[in-house]
Amino acid sequence: xxxxxxxxxxxxxxxxxxxxxxxxxxxxxxxxxxxxxxxxxxxxxxxxxxxxxxxxxxxxxxxxxxxxxxxxxxxxxxxxxxxxxxxxxxxxxxxxxxxxxxxxxxxxxxxxxxxxxxxxxxxxxxxxxxxxxxxxxxxxxxxxxxxxxxx
Numbered sequence: 001x002x003x004x005x006x007x008x009x010x011x012x013x014x015x016x017x018x019x020x021x022x023x024x025x026x027x028x029x030x031x032x033x034x035x036x037x038x039x040x041x042x043x044x045x046x047x048x049x050x051x052x053x054x055x056x057x058x059x060x061x062x063x064x065x066x067x068x069x070x071x072x073x074x075x076x077x078x079x080x081x082x083x084x085x086x087x088x089x090x091x092x093x094x095x096x097x098x099x100x101x102x103x104x105x106x107x108x109x110x111x112x113x114x115x116x117x118x119x120x121x122x123x124x125x126x127x128x129x130x131x132x133x134x135x136x137x138x139x140x141x142x143x144x145x146x147x148x149x150x151x
Contacts, residue, residue: 042088047110055080055130056123056143061094061107062115073115076105079123079143081130095133097141102134122146 053059057080065074078096081104085091090109095102107114123143133141 039087045088045110050109051117051119053080053083053117053119053122055083055128056125058120058123059092059094060118060120061092061105062117063107064113064115076107077120078103078105079130079133081133083128104134122148 060075060077062073062075064071078094080092081095082093088110091106093106095104124146
């Protein structure tokens with residue numbers, strides 16, 4: 001590519017004769033299932049040992065918090081009102097009442113900031129997104145608990 005310089009040269013190198021990097025190309029060609037490279041990288045990043053839970057369950061989320069130069073673990077307990085996304089981008093929104101005020105916090109499940117999640121009560125709900133709880137106060141905001149076998 002003689003004579004290409006500046007932006008024209010960059011454009012020529014990006015969109016014309018130069019193929020993609022050999023590592024990615026051979027990886028995609030060798031795989032019989034033609035799996036997407038991004039999916040493979042995302043699968044490697046996923047955490048092991050996350051508990052089974054869904055909207056309506058009461059959970060304790062232990063997350064790392066930076067204060068000044070120190071890092072500590074903070075627990076946030078509440079009802080899961082939304083679980084959305086999948087893979088590395090999966091998130092949950094947890095709601096609790098603190099001093100008479102509703103507080104909602106969103107956590108990325110695969111984030112290194114989330115240490116662990118402990119499931120407390122299992123709730124009986126008929127929806128996957130419990131946004132209606134935001135308008136409820138006091139006893140009206142309670143969710144029935146799922147009865148377990150043996151009690």
